Amino acid sequence: MTQQQPIRCDTCAVRHRAVCGALSRTEIERLNAIAHHRTVPQGQAIVADQDTVASFANIISGVVKLTKAMSDGRQQIVGLQFASDFIGRPYREHSAYEVTAVNEVHLCTYDRGQFERLVREFPGFERRLFENTLDELDAAREWMLLLGRKSAEEKVASFILMVSKRIDVVGCQSGQAKGPAKFELPISRAEIADFLGLTIETVSRQFSRLKAKKIIGLDGARTVVVLDPDHLERMSSV
Structure with missing residues (x-):
């Protein structure tokens, strides 16, 4: 039996x-062959509004924000994306x-033309992308x-809960609670206010x-500790 050669995707x-x-496995190897890794420093634009799309990417680590320019020059944050998005x-x-890039972001990027050819070739891949789009639609409606x-x-409460579930946290790993989840908010309070319409x-x-x-603890302006996740969940519900 031929031994599989390790690839970066592994x-x-x-x-x-x-x-x-x-x-x-075969499809992953094909995707790996067109993948390139890229690190984007904090604050740098990955793609500009209305730019021609040359590539796509999976977020390996870090957080990115999606913003939309308004007619008067202001920008509105319309979404945040996290690892695996x-x-x-x-x-x-x-x-x-x-x-x-909200902080330093590690991306796995794919040339647009090569990626779209693989999507057409692999039905399971196309379905996964479709499911991903529907998930984003559901999130937008929420x-x-x-x-x-x-x-x-x-x-x-909803914002804190959303970030705590998506961002890399300290204290809750591998699905087993090891203490209160602790994380750093990816955006400033001014940006949170814009994002939430407050x-x-x-x-x-x-x-x-x-x-x-005592639902959360705060360590400075950015670090949050979720002390009572059940209460936070209840408060975020309508």
């Missing part, structure tokens, strides 16, 4: 959560958003509900209230 931390998780839309010529109907308290004063006040209720 040690990828997000492979089974990413869109490539549906691929067979997919950047780009196959078969779309131009990017709908500006994609920026966020519309958050922005339109939830109170300020519910909005902030003022920065309201966001700061809600963080203070959650801390006073």
